[in-house]
Amino acid sequence: MSATSYLGKPTSRVDGRAKVTGAAKYAAEYGVPGLAHGFVITSAIAKGRITRIHTGDALAVDGVLDVFTHAHRPRMAAAHEKYGDDIAPPGAPLRPLHDDRIRFSGQPVALVVAEEAETARYAASLVRVEYERQAHVTDFEAQRGRAAVVKTGGEGHSHRRGDAKKAFAQAPVRVEAEYRMAVEHHNPMEMFGATAVWEGDGRITVYDKTQGPLNARDYVANVFAMPLEKVRVLSPYVGGGFGSGLRPQYELPLAVLAARALKRSVQVTLTRQQMFGLGYRAGNIQSLALAADRDGRLASFRHEFIGMTSQFEDFQRDYVTWSSLLYTCPNATLVQKLVKLDQNTPCDMRAPGGAEGLYAIECAMDELAYAANLDPLALRLINYSDKDQIEDRPYSSKALRECYRQAAERFGWSKRNPQPRSTKEGSELIGWGMATGIWEAMQLPASARAVLSADGNLEIASATADMGPGTYTMMAQLAADMLGVPLDNVTAKLGDSALPDAPVEGGSFTTSSVGSAIHAACRAVQKELLRLAQRAARSPLAGAKLDDVVFADGMIRRKDGSAEASLADAMRAGKVDRIEKEASTKPNEKSKYAHYTHSAVFAEVRVDEQIGVIRVTRMVSAVAAGRILNPKLAASQILGAVVGGIGMALHEETATDHRFGRYMTHNLADYHVPAHADVHAIDVIFVEEKDDEINPLGVKGVGEIGIVGTAAATANAIYHATGKRVRDLPITIDKLMRD
Numbered sequence: 001m002s003a004t005s006y007l008g009k010p011t012s013r014v015d016g017r018a019k020v021t022g023a024a025k026y027a028a029e030y031g032v033p034g035l036a037h038g039f040v041i042t043s044a045i046a047k048g049r050i051t052r053i054h055t056g057d058a059l060a061v062d063g064v065l066d067v068f069t070h071a072h073r074p075r076m077a078a079a080h081e082k083y084g085d086d087i088a089p090p091g092a093p094l095r096p097l098h099d100d101r102i103r104f105s106g107q108p109v110a111l112v113v114a115e116e117a118e119t120a121r122y123a124a125s126l127v128r129v130e131y132e133r134q135a136h137v138t139d140f141e142a143q144r145g146r147a148a149v150v151k152t153g154g155e156g157h158s159h160r161r162g163d164a165k166k167a168f169a170q171a172p173v174r175v176e177a178e179y180r181m182a183v184e185h186h187n188p189m190e191m192f193g194a195t196a197v198w199e200g201d202g203r204i205t206v207y208d209k210t211q212g213p214l215n216a217r218d219y220v221a222n223v224f225a226m227p228l229e230k231v232r233v234l235s236p237y238v239g240g241g242f243g244s245g246l247r248p249q250y251e252l253p254l255a256v257l258a259a260r261a262l263k264r265s266v267q268v269t270l271t272r273q274q275m276f277g278l279g280y281r282a283g284n285i286q287s288l289a290l291a292a293d294r295d296g297r298l299a300s301f302r303h304e305f306i307g308m309t310s311q312f313e314d315f316q317r318d319y320v321t322w323s324s325l326l327y328t329c330p331n332a333t334l335v336q337k338l339v340k341l342d343q344n345t346p347c348d349m350r351a352p353g354g355a356e357g358l359y360a361i362e363c364a365m366d367e368l369a370y371a372a373n374l375d376p377l378a379l380r381l382i383n384y385s386d387k388d389q390i391e392d393r394p395y396s397s398k399a400l401r402e403c404y405r406q407a408a409e410r411f412g413w414s415k416r417n418p419q420p421r422s423t424k425e426g427s428e429l430i431g432w433g434m435a436t437g438i439w440e441a442m443q444l445p446a447s448a449r450a451v452l453s454a455d456g457n458l459e460i461a462s463a464t465a466d467m468g469p470g471t472y473t474m475m476a477q478l479a480a481d482m483l484g485v486p487l488d489n490v491t492a493k494l495g496d497s498a499l500p501d502a503p504v505e506g507g508s509f510t511t512s513s514v515g516s517a518i519h520a521a522c523r524a525v526q527k528e529l530l531r532l533a534q535r536a537a538r539s540p541l542a543g544a545k546l547d548d549v550v551f552a553d554g555m556i557r558r559k560d561g562s563a564e565a566s567l568a569d570a571m572r573a574g575k576v577d578r579i580e581k582e583a584s585t586k587p588n589e590k591s592k593y594a595h596y597t598h599s600a601v602f603a604e605v606r607v608d609e610q611i612g613v614i615r616v617t618r619m620v621s622a623v624a625a626g627r628i629l630n631p632k633l634a635a636s637q638i639l640g641a642v643v644g645g646i647g648m649a650l651h652e653e654t655a656t657d658h659r660f661g662r663y664m665t666h667n668l669a670d671y672h673v674p675a676h677a678d679v680h681a682i683d684v685i686f687v688e689e690k691d692d693e694i695n696p697l698g699v700k701g702v703g704e705i706g707i708v709g710t711a712a713a714t715a716n717a718i719y720h721a722t723g724k725r726v727r728d729l730p731i732t733i734d735k736l737m738r739d
């Protein structure tokens with residue numbers, strides 16, 4: 001193995017030093033000359049109209065530059081479509097400061113801009129907004145009767161096969177239950193912020209907290225009717241996203257609006273409280289009815305999902321189809337519905353669709369296992385599906401059986417006493433539960449550029465983002481490995497709309513998408529290097545094809561080891577001092593296979609019944625996700641996602657006061673996320689899975705697969721510990737102690 005072989009090795013983050021020393025700047029950390037600061041004022045009511053905004057007192061404050069409102073702002077696009085973005089759901093997107101209409105509590109209604117951030121914040125407290133209130137509807141439970149099927153593009157289609165109702169009635173083993181999940185907010189550590197730099201020549205450069213610099217650039221260009229080449233959006237470092245940065249958030253247009261009006265640079269940062277007015281994971285109610293024969297073979301699967309959306313956009317993901325990917329069942333009725341509420345539109349959050357649907361599916365499967373008197377793992381194996389029954393396609397690869405086997409073995413599942421409440425230690429009941437995870441292995445069109453210089457340095461660039469998973473590292477190590485140059489010689493560039501096109505960073509598809517483009521760009525550089533090397537008189541590589549050589553240790557080597565030439569020699573022979581190649585790749589749309597990642601999750605909980613405290617003491621997650629380029633960073637992805645799953649199971653909940661239609665838990669004291677004391681041993685296993693069909697790299701991508709199934713495994717373990725089935729996430733002390 002050569003010294004420049006990096007793939008599959010546990011490489012540390014190339015941006016680690018910049019992160020821990022603070023050299024990595026976030027969107028609101030760019031101090032440019034003459035920078036002014038904006039503070040946003042948000043709506044105090046959930047529905048109605050603004051009748052008047054009194055800005056006089058704020059404007060009189062020394063240092064205040066202006067107060068922008070719907071009645072006082074520069075020109076912005078009128079048409080809703082101009083505010084749409086790459087991944088906007090169908091509907092009429094929010095137009096910040098556009099008119100007097102209030103659609104949700106927390107909607108931006110004014111922006112105070114001052115020389116100093118503190119001045120802007122103080123002056124904002126002097127602005128008085130008068131409203132004409134209208135009756136709002138935010139109580140999801142009360143509105144569930146109005147849930148309706150909404151077909152939006154490819155999402156949310158109901159599915160029926162066979163006769164699930166009849167099969168249910170005739171089956172000997174049946175379970176029926178309703179599951180709930182609270183609204184959750186992403187809460188990345190970095191606040192949403194934008195620094196709009198006024199370039200003075202008609203161009204604007206924005207540092208924005210975004211998972212998609214191109215998506216953000218296009219949005220600004222559309223909203224302000226600017227040519228694309230006049231707008232540049234950068235997000236070189238992102239302090240967490242979890243989906244909240246996929247769509248442009250309102251700090252972006254507000255910073256640009258003020259910069260254009262004042263003809264100077266403006267920074268806008270939201271507060272933690274204001275971030276609760278952004279998109280969220282939709283709360284939901286899921287009704288499941290499962291039936292099986294006496295051997296545990298599924299006969300009927302019914303799943304109705306009711307989610308929530310805003311009055312102005314229909315947001316939904318695929319919530320109910322997953323069971324048809326995992327379990328063979330001849331009869332299924334799968335339906336998803338939406339309730340429209342006077343609140344902001346939900347947005348993607350940590351495995352949207354899968355994390356919600358699989359929670360209920362995997363808890364219902366656990367309940368079915370008890371009803372059928374079967375081990376929960378055995379029930380999954382009895383019903384294991386080798387094909388996607390919705391599209392009727394086999395999988396390109398599916399090492400889920402191996403996930404179950406390895407995770408169960410590591411966890412010690414065979415020693416489990418099936419009886420709930422059977423294990424106690426001191427005052428604590430101990431329970432073991434498991435669940436299955438599945439997530440799409442997506443790939444989107446992407447481009448990348450590779451530039452190799454004669455001094456041996458390599459630059460690799462793509463307009464993707466790195467919100468924390470380690471995209472810089474993936475890009476650098478992949479390029480280094482392919483061209484056989486030391487990792488230290490490689491610079492990865494991303495988070496800049498001026499770089500080659502890439503999709504938003506999300507959906508666990510960055511490595512498959514951007515990685516494939518890097519692979520193609522580096523292949524092109526390889527080809528050029530070989531061609532140049534063969535120009536030399538008596539080239540040791542004469543007649544060799546690309547497949548006959550390897551690139552390693554700065555050399556192009558014949559695979560049989562008989563001859564080699566250095567990259568530097570090749571460039572000298574070709575009389576060039578740099579080789580630049582750009583490549584674009586797209587997914588194989590003609591594929592006859594279904595592409596998914598899988599996981600098996602096993603959880604141990606300890607529950608002190610006297611005080612209701614639940615601790616997740618042990619978690620094993622075995623993941624099959626094709627080729628793992630960097631086991632260290634991939635494992636970190638799964639660890640983080642498992643922590644998110646523990647949060648979903650036990651902690652995270654955004655509570656609304658329906659009198660005001662307003663989120664009340666809008667800070668990190670009231671909105672609980674797992675802290676160190678909540679997280680114990682988490683064991684991550686990557687199961688070997690070779691998939692040549694999916695893309696030349698064999699990469700499926702990881703991240704979200706770590707959360708899917710985790711909440712269900714935890715909930716199932718709590719049932720096993722206590723004999724009490726709480727079907728309402730998060731499982732808090734009060735719910736566990738309630739009779």
Ligand code: MOS
Nearest residue numbers: 243349350506507
């Ligand atoms: Mo992810 S929810 O696609 O950022």
